[in-house]
Amino acid sequence: MTRTAEASLVAGACLLAVLGVTMVNLASGGTVDAQAALTGLVFAVTFFGLLITVRILAPAASPHLLPLVAFLAAIGFMEIYRLGAERAGQQRWWWLIAFVISTVTLAVLRRASLALLRRYRYLLFALALGLMLLPLLPLSSGLPLRGWEANGSRLWVLLDLGFTELHFQPGELAKLAFVIFLASYLAERGTGLTAARHVGKVPFPDPRQLVPLLVVWAGSLFILIAQRDLGASLLLFAVFVVMLYAATGRAVYLGVGATLFTAGAFAVWRIFDHVQVRVDAWLHPFSNYDGAGYQIAQGLFALGTGSLSGAGPGLGRPDLIPNAHTDFIFAAIGEELGLAGSVAVLVAFALLVGVGFGIALRARDRFRKLLATGLATVLAVQTLLIVGGVLRLFPLTGITLPFMSYGGSALVGNLLAVVLLAQISHEERI
């Protein structure tokens, strides 16, 4: 794909965002207005800004990443706007912030290359741990930085600046730091993990090598219990097991990982009420309609009513779904754009993840390969978990749909993942 093609696809996505906002306006009696203009402006600044930044700082980077991200962003933004203009305004600011942070990141990597990240892996690991534990800060204290709870999960941090309060989810950045640490660690130590002891004829990983696996397993269960965040817990564990597998080529890690997680999850399910409630809501959303099943049932109603071609932007009732703008953005899109829209979004995600893995295949060294694999996996697992949850393939895990759900920290984290993928693909060619 040429750079011209990339630019025209990005331009198309920006136009799509403006059209989407205009359609929502038309549906509610409005017309082309400042919202449409602002959206066009922010999308143009963000994506053409990124396009130019990448061309200057990482000119050999894959041209496939940005158009896909811009497309998903446009569809997602239209739906966020449809669900509330105020939040859409905040989301526009987040896009600009994510653009600035991405640009700074690319500029730093331009000078130091990814080797920088590799070198400071333990610092990054400490950072990841710290970020993950941040929400456990006391909920009320005199400190400007406090933990904050929403929807029964301790995932947020509140930064009280006196004049305004900022909420963010440090976990969204922690997952990136964690992936970089793992890539670096496994690039060096990974070969040792392929050594195996045989119990009878069954090859079994060296117990000493299993220790990190068990540590991460315990850590993820801790997140599940302490922060009540099934999604982050699953994501963390899945990414770890997948990277371990990529580094060693030994499928036994996948099996052991799956078994460990299943056992852990089962134990947690037996012990904790709120997990049981979630599983019940998944198994029987309609008999729990007046309680925990309401959200899943509403999501299914929305998707079913949307049917093949959808109600049209602004013409469905996705506002009836609790948290339609975050966890259930996929159901909202399915209601208003129909199966056609749902499938388009899924295909775009599959392509994006495919491009990510493709970068991993072509990357120069173990570190870059593992990093790209980890980043692609982070994007893939988030999408699979939340869409699978909304479609009732498995219990709902509170996690956002990359680039589409409302929320700033997730946006920054996911855009950084894409920027890192771009940098890897760039370095592979220089």
Add this chain to the structure above:
Amino acid sequence: MNGPIRRLIRTVMALFVVLVLAATYVQAVAAEGYRSDPRNQRTAIARVGKERGLIATADGTVLARSVAESEGSQLFVRQYPEGPAFSHVVGYASRLFGDEGLERTYADELRSRRDVTISDVIAALVGGDLRPRSVMLTIDPDVQRTAFDALEGQTGAVVAIDPESGGVIALVSSPSFVAENLLDADAAEAYAKLVESKKEPLANRATRRNYPPASTFKTLILAAAIEEGKVTPASEYQDFATYRLPGSSAVMRNFDGERCGTDDQVSVESAYINSCNTVFAQVGIDTGAEAIGEMAAALGFGADFEFALPVGDSTFPTDELARDPAALAQSSIGERDVRVTPLQMAMLAATIANDGIVMRPYLVDQLFDADGKTVRAFEPNLLGEAMSPATASVIAEMMERVVTEGTGYRAGIPGVRVAGKTGTSEQGDPGSHVWFIGFAPVERPTIAVAVVVENGGAVGEGATGARVAAPIAAQVIAEWLENRS
């Protein structure tokens, strides 16, 4: 290391395929269940939508309107204030079951341009008029109501046309339904009931159903025969009580199984007035399938005359009947292979009333924009000339005698010269499908009517067009003439 990554790609892609399949299941396979779930509030609020234009008649009767859900709201509730008599014409605009009737045909005009199509977005960008348009009908609401009431819930249809212009005065199908129920909270249930009902209340019998026309078809045979020069009203035919069909052992009888007259010979005029089957079988064979088929085509059979509602086929299979005289004989009395819609039969009556000139029937008179300015006016349209004025006037005379001294006496209205023809089909079980077609006043016709009642209506077994259908036509004609004076 690329081996495991390749396997990961395959696994992840397979998982995405699973998601697409799951989405397809939820949004296509299981969608109907979710959509119609009583707890799905979307069903209840489906009645609320964007503003649509008015559907109204020339006298200002509103048949469909959008009312803001609450003051200043951009959400509107669609109302059909005139009820079931108009349901098949007006139809409904349902987000659950789609649009029907004029709501469907004129959906593009009636809908607000504040919609989701690219052309609307462009219109918004260039500052075009985004407001919905309104539709004005040719229907006379009083005659429409009278026709619906006259059917008294019997299964059937009434179509009335202004013969000179082709404008539809009334178009009624019975049984009907309350269109607003299809927009209500329990719309899904109401719709399911209507779909399952054996009486098929959703079907528009006036335009879409076709029936054997029975003896009313003799009018068309007569027109073809006279135009071909095969007969005159005075032509004499053998007056059989029973008639052996050519090349067949089957026998055709007159309605009562008797001869029509008292002599061996009977005139075509007398045979028409008394509806003699055996004579018209002979007239049909003498005239030939081709000539009859041409007449049928000239009257609109098999033609696409772009009516505002979907029209069923009216058929006369010329080629097959040309090869099969027995079938032609039976078809000549409107049985066997002939099928007609009530609309088509109203066109036949209107053509006789209009000196043989066929007018294209039309239902929509004008389209208005939101300022009340006419954006489009529909002019009467010629479909063709089916017969000479002389032929038309000869048949009109005979049709008048059907009412004054023949089977159509129940269509008579004191002080008005009414012309008509009854029909009682051999088909329909139990009870015949019965017909009346006619027009009035004979000296200067202003209305042509076709009435059909399935299975003899309330009378059932033994019903005739004369007894069941003719009085309905009389009520419709009387209401129309009274309104105009």
